[in-house]
Every structure is written in C-alpha cells, then in structure tokens.
Amino acid sequence: MNKPPRVWVSNEKPKAGDILRVRAQMEHVMETGLRNDPATGKPRPRHIMNHFEAKLGGKLIFTWDPGTSIAQNPYIEFTFKARHSGELTMLWKDDQGQTLTASKTITVG
Numbered sequence: 001m002n003k004p005p006r007v008w009v010s011n012e013k014p015k016a017g018d019i020l021r022v023r024a025q026m027e028h029v030m031e032t033g034l035r036n037d038p039a040t041g042k043p044r045p046r047h048i049m050n051h052f053e054a055k056l057g058g059k060l061i062f063t064w065d066p067g068t069s070i071a072q073n074p075y076i077e078f079t080f081k082a083r084h085s086g087e088l089t090m091l092w093k094d095d096q097g098q099t100l101t102a103s104k105t106i107t108v109g
Contacts, residue, residue, distance in 0.1 A: 003027045005102045007090065013107050014082040022054065023077045026092050026100055030072040049074055051093040056106060057086025082108050 005026035014020055026049070033046030048070070054062040062078045085108045092100040 007102045018082045021079050025075040027073050032068040049094045054090045
C-alpha cells in the first residue's frame with residue numbers, strides 16, 4: 001500500500017441534488033492465506049484489504065468490508081447525491097494495520 005490510490009469523481013463542482021460517481025483503485029496484494037509459497041511449501045500469510053469507507057465533510061456516506069475473494073488491486077465504484085460541499089475522504093485498511101487515504105474537494109454550487 002505504498003502507492004497513492006487512483007481516484008476519479010464524475011463532477012467536483014456539482015449542483016445540489018446531482019448524483020456523483022466515484023471510482024477508486026488502490027494497489028494491494030490481497031493474499032488470502034490459502035496459497036502455499038512454492039519456495040518453502042508453507043502457506044503465505046493472509047494480507048487483505050478488509051475495510052473501506054468514504055466520508056463527505058466528516059459524515060459517512062459509504063462503507064465496504066470486502067472478504068478474501070476480492071482480486072488484488074481492488075477497484076471500487078459508488079454513487080452519492082451531492083447535498084453539501086466538503087472534503088470527500090476515502091480510507092482503506094488492511095488486516096495488518098496499514099491504512100491508506102485519499103481525498104477530493106467537492107464544491108456544491
């Protein structure tokens with residue numbers, strides 16, 4: 001989780017009531033812990049992204065708790081209605097305690 005996530009917002013200056021689409025992708029190995037390392041024959045340790053949340057102006061608008069069946073470099077897309085301006089912040093957490101954040105400013109006109 002060293003690289004910053006890629007984030008796209010359909011309209012960063014919407015009118016009140018517009019529906020915004022957000023696309024976000026982050027790089028992560030998403031190792032399930034079910035595969036063996038060919039070099040050692042031992043199971044690879046589990047290392048998955050297990051929580052995502054998006055907030056606008058500090059208020060939660062979307063949350064997702066993926067499981068082991070998600071592919072590496074998870075991509076997420078969600079929509080929400082623009083009601084007020086604020087900072088759209090996104091947070092990813094993995095089961096090893098690492099976190100990654102990204103933000104975009106949304107200005108409702």
